Amino acid sequence: MTAARGFAAFAPQRAGARFATSWWGRAWVKAMEDTSLDHGLLRKGRTYAKAGQLGPITVSPGRIAAVSESEYDTVVRVEQLTDAAWERFLDQVAAKAGHIAALLDRDMPHDLVQAAEDAAVPLLPAVGDLEPECSCPDWGHPCKHAAALCYQVSWLLDADPFVLLLMRGRGEDELIEALQQRDAPAPPPSRLGTPAAEAFAIGVAPLPEPPPFDVAFTPPALDDNPGVNVAALAVLAASAAGRARELLLRGRLPELTEYQDRVRLAAEHDLDLGLDSAVTAWRYGGADGLDVLETAWTPPRRDLARAQAQLAAGWEGEQPPQAEAWRNRWTLGDLQLRYGRDGRWYPFARREDQWWPAGPPERDPALLGGH
Numbered sequence: 001m002t003a004a005r006g007f008a009a010f011a012p013q014r015a016g017a018r019f020a021t022s023w024w025g026r027a028w029v030k031a032m033e034d035t036s037l038d039h040g041l042l043r044k045g046r047t048y049a050k051a052g053q054l055g056p057i058t059v060s061p062g063r064i065a066a067v068s069e070s071e072y073d074t075v076v077r078v079e080q081l082t083d084a085a086w087e088r089f090l091d092q093v094a095a096k097a098g099h100i101a102a103l104l105d106r107d108m109p110h111d112l113v114q115a116a117e118d119a120a121v122p123l124l125p126a127v128g129d130l131e132p133e134c135s136c137p138d139w140g141h142p143c144k145h146a147a148a149l150c151y152q153v154s155w156l157l158d159a160d161p162f163v164l165l166l167m168r169g170r171g172e173d174e175l176i177e178a179l180q181q182r183d184a185p186a187p188p189p190s191r192l193g194t195p196a197a198e199a200f201a202i203g204v205a206p207l208p209e210p211p212p213f214d215v216a217f218t219p220p221a222l223d224d225n226p227g228v229n230v231a232a233l234a235v236l237a238a239s240a241a242g243r244a245r246e247l248l249l250r251g252r253l254p255e256l257t258e259y260q261d262r263v264r265l266a267a268e269h270d271l272d273l274g275l276d277s278a279v280t281a282w283r284y285g286g287a288d289g290l291d292v293l294e295t296a297w298t299p300p301r302r303d304l305a306r307a308q309a310q311l312a313a314g315w316e317g318e319q320p321p322q323a324e325a326w327r328n329r330w331t332l333g334d335l336q337l338r339y340g341r342d343g344r345w346y347p348f349a350r351r352e353d354q355w356w357p358a359g360p361p362e363r364d365p366a367l368l369g370g371h
Contacts, residue, residue: 003060003171004058004059004060005058005059005060005163005166005171006056006057006058006059007056007057007058007059007156008056009052009054009055009056009057009066010049010052010054010152010155011052012050012051012052013049013050013051013052014050016366016367017050018362018363018364018367019046019049019151019154019155019364020154020155020157020158020363021158022108022157022158022161023108023110024108024113024124024157024161024164025154025155025157025158026154026363027124027125028124028125028150028153028154028157028164029150029151029154029363030343031124031125031126031127031129031130032130032142032147032150032151033306034127034302035127035128035130035141035142036140036141036142036147037140037141038140038141039305039306039308039309040309041138041140041142041143041144041147042147042306042309043309043310043312043313044144044147044148045142045143045144045145045146045147045148045150045151046147046148046151046310046313047313048068048144048145048147048148049147049148049149049151049152053068053069053148054066054067054068054069054074054145054148054149054152055067055068055069057149057152057153057156059153059156059163059166059167060166060167061080061166061167061168061169061170062077062078062079062080062167062169063075063076063077063078063167064076064078064149064153064167065149066149066152068136068145068148070136070145072134072135072136072145073134073135074132074133074134074135074136074143074145074146074148074149075132075133075134075146076130076131076132076133076142076146076149076150076153077130077131077132077133078125078129078130078131078167078168079129079168080168080169081121081168081169081170085120085121086121086169086170088116088119088120088121089116089119089121089123090175090178090179090182091119092112092115092116092119092121093112093179094179094182095115096111096112099112100179103161103162106159106160106161106162107161108123108161108164123164123165123168124164130142130150132146132147132149132150133146134146162175235265235269235271238269239264239265239268239269242268254287256287260287260290262275263275263278263279263282263290264282264286264287266278266279266282267279267282267283277293277354277356277357278290278293278294280356280357281293281346281357284346284357284359284360284361285340285342285344285346285357285360285361288340288341288342288344288361289340289346289357289361291340291341292328292338292339292340292346293357296326296327296328296329297327297328297341298327298328299327299328299339303339303343304325304339307339307345307365310364310365310366311323311365311366312366313366321333323337328340330365334349334350335347335348335349335350335358335368336348336349336350336355337365337368340361342361343363344361344362344363345361345362345363345364345365345368346361347359347361347368
């Protein structure tokens with residue numbers, strides 16, 4: 001059986017400390033918060049977590065546990081993967097060398113999680129996948145102690161995604177050993193192409209003769225071609241190279257409209273196209289930042305209620321400023337927070353008679369509220 005891992009108790013944190021910075025850590029927090037029916041208990045849980053009011057944390061297959069300062073036993077149970085699901089997960093890891101390297105570098109690639117989901121292996125928890133238990137008399141689900149435990153575990157997940165895999169049933173040593181003993185998956189019988197042994201047996205075909213070279217011919221320089229804008233061509237070439245690199249890293253690229261692509265080019269290559277605010281928004285948040293700049297929409301009430309609780313928690317018992325709310329935009333004096341469709345809050349500052357993008361987005365609006 002996989003041994004449990006113990007982690008020392010967290011010391012008290014500063015008031016504005018963030019809980020999850022990695023995308024998989026944020027998914028963990030979201031699963032817990034979406035399960036909660038009481039935002040007040042979540043707020044207390046955040047305060048408990050930042051104040052360091054939990055003891056050492058133990059992570060083992062299917063559970064995380066800690067003891068609060070009030071000596072309540074707190075446990076959060078996580079469904080373990082079956083042996084068949086682990087085999088499918090190992091298939092996905094072994095299918096790409098970069099997956100193994102990323103995990104050892106304490107990173108959880110998006111495409112690995114997506115490939116696992118496609119193989120019916122849910123790595124990240126969803127709503128209802130976390131089962132909190134606590135010996136305290138609070139009837140909350142989760143109570144403030146279980147919520148604090150989940151918030152602190154998000155810090156552990158940020159530092160090491162193997163913590164998530166351990167909760168799902170297997171630890172780092174066990175997984176690495178299984179991968180070292182694993183052969184690459186055999187190709188399906190219907191796969192097209194020639195087996196490698198047959199291809200190598202054919203040998204190397206002779207190269208054709210080089211084409212004739214006219215020593216009197218000199219290719220014209222691009223500068224001499226009146227139909228070519230050399231500067232624009234250089235920008236397009238650099239953009240294509242950058243997009244190709246991003247495609248290799250992520251495995252996919254979002255589809256952009258002609259306008260979005262024009263803003264992207266101006267932002268990435270310092271082009272003066274008269275799109276100043278749009279370029280600033282893109283540099284802070286990409287296509288999502290541009291959408292927040294130009295589009296107002298009505299978020300789900302649950303998201304706004306969670307943000308209200310986060311904003312109140314950021315003031316640690318003080319009265320937060322009153323926000324003037326309209327759809328996805330909250331105005332606090334000379335600061336405006338806009339909620340994006342990506343689940344992040346974007347800060348805007350007043351510049352004369354318009355609102356201007358003022359910084360990168362955050363999941364927690366309290367980190368942008370000026371406190």
